[in-house]
Amino acid sequence: MVFLKFFERRQLVIQIFLCNFEAQNTIMLNNTQLLKEYDVVIIGAGATGAGTARDCAMRGLRTLLVERFDFTAGATGRNHGLLHSGARYAVTDRESATECIEENMILRRIARHCVEPTGGLFVTLPEDDLGYQSTFIDACRAAGIDARAIDPAEALRMEPSVNPAITGAVTVPDGAVDPFRLTTANVVDAKLHGADVLTYHCVEELIKEGDRVRGVRLRRQGSQELFDIRSRLVINAGGIWGHGIAAMAGININMFPAKGALLIFGHRVNNVVINRCRKPADADILVPGDTISLIGTTSSRVPYDAVDRMDVTQEEVDILLREGMKIAPALAYTRILRAYSGVRPLIASDDDPSGRSISRGIVCFDHAARDSVEGMITISGGKLMTYRLMAEQAADMACRKLGVEAACRTAELPLPGSEEEPKPEKKRFRKSHIIELSTNQLAAKGRHGTLSGDIDFSRDSDDALVCECERVTAAETDYAINRLEVNNLVNLRRRTRLGMGTCQGSICACRASAMLARSFGNDVALADLASFINERWKGMRPVGWGQTLVEANFSAWIYQGVCGLAPGKTDTSAL
Amino acid sequence: MEYQVQNISRDNFEQCIKCTVCTVYCPLLSVNPDYPGPKQAGPDGERYRLKNPAFYDSALKYCLNCKRCEVACPSGVRIGDIIQRARIRYDRSPVKLRDRMLANTDFMGTVAGALAPVTNFMLRRRIVKQGLQAVLGIDSHRTFPAYSATTFAQQFKSLADAQKGYPRQAVYFHGCYVNYNYPALGLDLVRVLNAAGIGVRLIKGERCCGVAKIANRLTDSARADARHNIKAMQAALGADADAPVLFTGSSCAFTMRDEYPHLLEVDNSAVRSNMMLASAWLAREVERGAVKLVFKPEYTRRVTYHTSCHIQKLGWAIYSIRLLKLIPGITFVPVESQCCGIAGTYGFKKENYATSQAIGAELFDKLRRIAPDVVACDCETCKWQIEMSTGIKVENPISILAEALDFEATAAANR
Structure with missing residues (x-):
């Protein structure tokens, strides 16, 4: 055995040697070899x-x-x-359900910093058939999903935003990812x-x-x-x-391009995933995702040549709201930040x-x-x-x-960021060396897990906020620009949540753009800024009423009025 | 079904469009960079706290609860309420003995008042002040207002019977300061109102309005007091459902009108519209001709008016100023509305003293330059702060009115 291991190691060394040898046969491209x-x-x-x-x-x-x-x-x-427990597919697609619950458990382990184990509820509304619940629970159990019926009153205590009229509730190990x-x-x-x-x-x-x-x-x-x-x-x-x-x-x-539309609400309406206990249909899942809640989805076939220009229609918004408020009545009056849609790559x-x-x-x-x-x-x-x-x-x-x-x-x-953290040493002195993270650093840690240790908060200015809604600091922005393949504001948004908050970039986009300009130059950064603001507006337009409309006006006032960006002249094709 | 007709969220926090005007008006932010500012501490922080209470920032304890952010907000967000509610809900640190003492004004007033000469003597000794700072953390620069040996409520007893003879009636919520420290102000009001043909009733078993308890997170106790006060207020009004409930302290008025329903969730709707600041109410009564005031011809004063934060929030400073301007002998010099920094019990705390003085510095400077005979102000804690920091005398507009009023002529005019 020992010999075998030694042999394996030698092979590895040879492989590494080969890699090194071949590494000389390279081309350089944009600093990437x-x-x-x-x-x-x-x-x-x-x-x-x-x-x-x-x-x-x-x-x-x-x-x-x-x-x-x-x-x-x-x-x-x-x-x-949604970190599916698989329960949604248990009745209709056992194989997918089993895959889901297995992967669910794996992701909780390997991707701790990307996952929030909120738990999930499948609720039965008065208009739904309560008889489906037992079919559902049996199917979940057969797929290895821990589904348990609970008293509707208990469900309301678990998740106060749920419709109080529910006639049944089942808990499942759903979460957010x-x-x-x-x-x-x-x-x-x-x-x-x-x-x-x-x-x-x-x-x-x-x-x-x-x-x-x-x-x-x-x-x-x-x-x-x-x-x-x-x-x-x-x-x-x-x-x-x-x-x-x-x-x-x-x-x-x-391919079968199936479009699904979703709405993002301004804050967390729920802290537990709420599903509707019926055969999968429109707008029957409400997921708490980071600082917001998401209702979705719709499902409609779209022609293949339309997949690059997906817009959320008014009908879709209506369906999402009408059905969504049945499971959580607060959706009827909670501000909607934006609407978006994706295309499922089904075969x-x-x-x-x-x-x-x-x-x-x-x-x-x-x-x-x-x-x-x-x-x-x-x-x-x-x-x-x-x-x-x-x-x-x-x-x-x-x-x-x-x-x-x-x-x-x-x-x-x-995954990097999700490694087990060493248990904190036993505190020998009470209070004396507890280092309290600022709420901004706490937010960064939530996003980058253990990698947040690489974010340099050494200077005073590092804790300054670039994005105030989502608490993205100058230090985190720098870290993302230098380490996480960021070329523009949209990249930065995806790496950090910058611009995803209530103001949809009104306050932070110009600040972040100035930081990007250091690496990419003013002209590039300015064009990028304009296209970012347009991209934010695209998502706000289908839900452009109430405070969301006021917000959009405020944003236009800042970027057209104060910053002097010209409207409608920027290329958004690269988004 | 109607939906999305309006966006409703608790304290309207979702109405925030992040314009950041509140942050510009926060008196604290410019002197304490550790404070996140009203937008961050309020609506922005709320989204994170809803996600996970671990995002509660202990720096929220620095908030003065001055509500100037709410006055500034163009979207009607109750920013100050969001911050106070977060402190109440998420700050799990034990309430210090000092904070309990400062907040329990009724208890402290009763004890200190019973031994008034001794307490007053002791509280002015340097060694006692240093002891209070070392042991309790009450800043030694501060001097507690002198306690009165007999409370206002006790002194009022001899006047109570005569009150029923007046054709009109008003209920008076005197508050702790008038009761335990400065009955003279309450007596001034009774004299003024009586001269105007209005009888005064007190609220039976009046308790502290709760402003200090709310600021020091003693909400359960504040809520019990609030329920009692509202009930007793209704009883005091009795059949005169339209009679005013008058205050001489702007913070008492503000707390009972707005903080009761917003922060303590105590329903005050039965009496809310009756509640009014005495000076503001009188000004409007004079203006609509229901009350006539006659002044002493020889009275002359140079007066400025300091707008306390809570009267700024109530929007009533304009009435107090109009009342002062009714007095012919007054030369009125306006001064910009700015926080004086005391914020009730806040400025008494050792850790806040420097902040408190830094906030007020600009105002003190302006007042010194105006150099009035007296600063009129509807708030007692502002009075202590300005008197300590500038040496200029500060009086409630009612006291100034009482000084200027020809009582006999007024009584005759209103007969």
């Missing part, structure tokens, strides 16, 4: 792509993650942020394991040699120049856009017009077997909850195809 050839190129930096990059890199594959815009720019950043943090942590870990990452690079073509995909032809956003990256394998993790990537290889994947299997009964199951295609195109894998379907399992399946397939034997460890090893 790229290899000319990788084992895998992963297209798309949503949760699945980032997770796959992490998994591949941890297994020792030379990995490149390519993203057209920013991390989480697609469906990953446009969902509920922050998809931005989760994806960023996966990217950070992939990089720590040697992966390279390119954001704002578009795949223009797949390089093919006969029936074999041999790499990608990339173009940096805003530039015309093309360059090639060769790889032994390409993994398509492009979500709904994976359809188009597959098409470049002449492969048809029958169509029948002619279901709503898209709801399509399996949320994982689809992992080896196109060699399916379409006789070697060197390409597509990973799709699934959901945010099962991103890690999807990554595992894709990486398993990649290893098989590349002849690499390495086990998946992503379920055991915590």
